Amino acid sequence: MNFKKLMTTLLSIGFVLPVFSQSKLASKVDSLVGAYTNIQEFNGSVLVAVKGKILLAKGYGYSDQASKTLNTDSTIFSIASVTKTFTSAMILKLVEEKKLSLDDKIIRFYPGYQYGSRISIANLLNHTSGINDRNIEEKREKYDRTVLTREQLLLAELNGTELSSEPGITFNYSNRGYYLLGNIISKLTNMTYEQAIRKYIFTPYMLKNTGFDFGSLRKNDKAKGYWAETGKNYSKETPIMDSAGTYSAGAIYSNVFDLYKWHEILQNCNFISKESLERAYKPYTKTYGYGWIIDSLQGKRRVSHSGAVWGFRSNFSRIPDEDVAVILLSNYEVPGLDMIAKGIISILYGQPYYLPIKKKAIHLEPIKLVKYVGTYEILESHLVLEVKLESGKLVVYPKNGNSSVPLPESENRFFGETEESLELIFGKKSNKDIITIIMGETKREAIKRN
The missing domain is CATH 3.40.710.10 (DD-peptidase/beta-lactamase superfamily)
Structure with a gap:
């Protein structure tokens, strides 16, 4: 095959071959889904396909816990x-x-x-x-x-x-x-x-x-x-x-x-x-x-x-x-x-991605949490968050959304109880109290209202 034909073939099958083989892509996807499975944030079936070719089709975890029946690529949901x-x-x-x-x-x-x-x-x-x-x-x-x-x-x-x-x-x-x-x-x-x-x-x-x-x-x-x-x-x-x-x-x-x-x-x-x-x-x-x-x-x-x-x-x-x-x-x-x-x-697409790792929560006394209580706003989206202290734990109430209980990883860093990729970091910026909200590769700031 001459160079022109080779380049045409590579371009026609897309973005994957210049960096990774299909088997390596499948392995990376499998590792990612497996990581979420290991922290109890996925249990089911996955299929990934590119240009008519299935890279991965696989089940993870149990379809029936009592009988220990595993999910497969054919499980019905x-x-x-x-x-x-x-x-x-x-x-x-x-x-x-x-x-x-x-x-x-x-x-x-x-x-x-x-x-x-x-x-x-x-x-x-x-x-x-x-x-x-x-x-x-x-x-x-x-x-x-x-x-x-x-x-x-x-x-x-x-x-x-x-x-x-x-x-x-x-x-x-x-x-x-x-x-x-x-x-x-x-x-x-x-x-x-x-x-x-x-x-x-x-x-x-x-x-x-x-x-x-x-x-x-x-x-x-x-x-x-x-x-x-x-x-x-x-x-x-x-x-x-x-x-x-x-x-x-x-x-x-x-x-x-x-x-x-x-x-x-x-x-x-x-x-x-x-x-x-x-x-x-x-x-x-x-x-x-x-x-x-x-x-x-x-x-x-x-x-x-x-x-x-x-x-x-x-x-x-x-x-x-x-x-x-x-x-x-x-x-x-x-x-x-x-x-x-x-x-x-x-x-x-060969881009950076978030790979979850099991996090461990620590205990913080309420006296160390009370300073975070208040009303915060993400200015670009006008999303308002109420942070309250209830039964010795912080609880976050987004406006028109479901409440969540962030777990402390350190004195000012918290992660989601059911979604560990969600991180809340309390700090200061320009003398204002803020929460830096991280979701995988995405970062936002919420400023505390006076």
Whole structure:
């Protein structure tokens, strides 16, 4: 092979060969995932593929703790909100078939919905409908679920709650918006949502380990889900959620191989056109498109979606411009799968990445902690953090987020109880108290308010 042909070949297979062989890349990825497994921050299956070649497909930890059954590359998990990538693709397929327009108002399908004339299909897809799930959850006890159908209940919930913002303006993640999309798919195809997804996607593309009703699935490869009562002790088995509850926003189960098939189906424009995919991959507000989160890693456009349901977590990351797929499915309620996905992508591009090492917490008396109590703000994002002292421990309360208990590694350095890559370093800068917040390779500063 002459030099010109050799360079053409190397460039055509991408960024990996100039620095590492594929076997070395796979070894690095395996070591990274293994490190997270060793500190109880991953337990599940991983698949990594580049330009049509699978670099790594492997299971880590137990799929069933009681029987000591190990996770494999074929283990089946609930994928939760990764379901939205299927729902959005089905909607775009119906648009291509001229059965629907993204500009259609949902009053076409829900004439009894008071805000139906203001919300479009596009608003539902990109979570700008103004539907506020949190407000609806606060009032859910007022509805008699024993006499209402799922659709009747949804409409009652929606009509009983005002919009939180004008449609098309503000991002507000809404599962109920995707429930509406599932119902619209059902109305346009004259079959249930589940039947439509099977007919259009699962069956013709032979996704044999993908389906609905995870609770009734009878396969030896099915994982059991686990949660931790405290810290990272993921030993409590969770009951399987009824798929009717998560529906078109989160009811699908799958394994890493079938999700890789789904990546290839989209990559090759087999199900919907490149034009439709580009619509889906365009961020409309913040970083959300039509069923996909869009951001940039290593200077490349990443499209991804994560998922969380009781006992399971998922992360489906793709770099479509370079045919890269990173799939993580876990049967532990671990919080940091996206951190692992970012680390894997950094490995693929020969960039620095965070490799976790088991940390050890020390004991600090409350008198040494009280000086850190206060209100802090990350100025660039306007995120406000309340740091409190409760039962002799610091507790951090982000505004509109879940609280966390950082564990002391030294007198001023703390790490996350369930996610050790999160570090908080208390100090001073320009005579102001600050917290330096480190998440892997990312660093932010929060300044204490006076």
